[in-house]
Amino acid sequence: QVQLVESGGGLVQAGGSLRLSCAASRRTSSRYAMGWFRRTPGKEREFVAAISWILGTTQFSDSVKGRFTISRDNAKDTVYLQMNSLKPEDTAVYYCANRRSMVITTADNDYDYWGQGTQVTVSS
Numbered sequence: 001q002v003q004l005v006e007s008g009g010g011l012v013q014a015g016g017s018l019r020l021s022c023a024a025s026r027r028t029s030s031r032y033a034m035g036w037f038r039r040t041p042g043k044e045r046e047f048v049a050a051i052s053w054i055l056g057t058t059q060f061s062d063s064v065k066g067r068f069t070i071s072r073d074n075a076k077d078t079v080y081l082q083m084n085s086l087k088p089e090d091t092a093v094y095y096c097a098n099r100r101s102m103v104i105t106t107a108d109n110d111y112d113y114w115g116q117g118t119q120v121t122v123s124s
Contacts (some may be wrong), residue, residue: 012110
């Protein structure tokens, strides 16, 4: 079992930045693919970004490409989502997820463990 704890959400003005963190509880199990997804009320969960912990490959949704970056800190077993140039449409609950595979995917049902989510609100 892998426990994931997100932090770093909050309220920010449009054009601002936030950095989300996702700390994994178990070093061995955490060394696979990590993804960030988001959900707004009335919508399905949406892929945002993912990183392969071992391979270092990354992938982003078209809506955040060029504005968000994803990175990992091996020593801290933590994955970060740096969000710049935030827009009101980025407002959502953001979730990190762990997949027991080195290959990243954009499908949420490919991920095995999920965090509790952190709210990001971007005001116009």
